[in-house]
Amino acid sequence: MVVMSSYIVRFVNARIGYNEPIIKEITLNIPRPSLTTILGPNGSGKTTLLRAIIKYARIFGGYAYIDGKSIDEIPIRDLPKYVSYSPAEIYSQMSLTVLDIVTSSRNGEGWINKDDAVAVLKYLGINNIASKRFDELSTGQKRLVLIARALASKASLLLLDEPTSNLDLSNKYRVILTLRRIVNDKGITVIATGHDIDLALISDWVIAIRNGDIMAMGVPGDIINSKILSELYDIDVEVLEINGHRLIYVHNEFMND
Numbered sequence: 001m002v003v004m005s006s007y008i009v010r011f012v013n014a015r016i017g018y019n020e021p022i023i024k025e026i027t028l029n030i031p032r033p034s035l036t037t038i039l040g041p042n043g044s045g046k047t048t049l050l051r052a053i054i055k056y057a058r059i060f061g062g063y064a065y066i067d068g069k070s071i072d073e074i075p076i077r078d079l080p081k082y083v084s085y086s087p088a089e090i091y092s093q094m095s096l097t098v099l100d101i102v103t104s105s106r107n108g109e110g111w112i113n114k115d116d117a118v119a120v121l122k123y124l125g126i127n128n129i130a131s132k133r134f135d136e137l138s139t140g141q142k143r144l145v146l147i148a149r150a151l152a153s154k155a156s157l158l159l160l161d162e163p164t165s166n167l168d169l170s171n172k173y174r175v176i177l178t179l180r181r182i183v184n185d186k187g188i189t190v191i192a193t194g195h196d197i198d199l200a201l202i203s204d205w206v207i208a209i210r211n212g213d214i215m216a217m218g219v220p221g222d223i224i225n226s227k228i229l230s231e232l233y234d235i236d237v238e239v240l241e242i243n244g245h246r247l248i249y250v251h252n253e254f255m256n257d
């Protein structure tokens with residue numbers, strides 16, 4: 001049964017893991033459309049949470065829904081109709097081009113066709129690298145290609161694992177602003193994991209996860225503060241507000257506090 005909901009993803013008392021549960025009984029809602037960021041220390045369960053949505057991680061108990069439909073009831077072959085997942089890295093051992101990478105993914109009807117792939121590359125302003133070898137691109141270019149691949153699936157939910165990791169400041173902002181733009185333009189939901197407070201600040205919804213448990217969830221203004229970040233990362237973080245912008249400062253013994 002499909003229950004229409006203003007949430008694209010819901011977990012209710014869900015326990016998630018692989019051979020055994022890693023994520024405790026979590027209950028969370030992800031609004032649609034939204035740019036949602038999942039923050040948390042290494043190993044806290046961010047990737048596992050994304051993998052539960054694509055049925056790669058196992059749900060041991062509780063309930064999980066995409067688009068109001070129980071994930072249990074969605075056969076794996078139908079998942080591309082709902083969701084596109086992009087891992088943190090993809091390693092292409094063959095000489096695949098950017099266009100090959102984008103068309104090597106499935107949408108709800110089959111493989112992504114070349115016209116759709118080219119249209120998305122143009123939309124993201126990277127059509128000039130369509131015939132370049134993927135494995136010869138910079139990390140920043142690779143990240144944009146993975147976003148293009150997800151977007152070309154036409155799914156209304158894109159799961160991006162660590163889309164801003166290992167990027168310089170300018171490339172990181174290019175990715176962050178691209179994600180913000182695609183959510184605004186297309187009315188889709190992007191759920192991104194990572195360690196990027198700047199991405200969280202520009203998001204609509206932030207989920208802070210620690211030791212497989214939800215520590216806090218809400219709009220960035222309620223989550224990106226000294227108390228929550230200090231507890232989340234177990235260090236003395238101060239969030240300063242300057243000209244309406246939040247800046248992160250970590251107290252330490254080598255700087256004059």
Ligand SMILES: Nc1ncnc2c1ncn2[C@@H]1O[C@H](COP(=O)(O)OP(=O)(O)OP(=O)(O)O)[C@@H](O)[C@H]1O
Nearest residue numbers: 018019022040041042043044045046047048049193
């Ligand atoms: N395929 C797997 N089988 C069993 N355990 C796994 C598997 N993948 C991850 N884990 C374990 O699940 C826990 C959570 O890992 P996960 O990758 O979800 O964390 P994360 O928050 O995404 O971490 P990071 O920020 O380092 O990427 C870790 O203890 C990890 O060792």
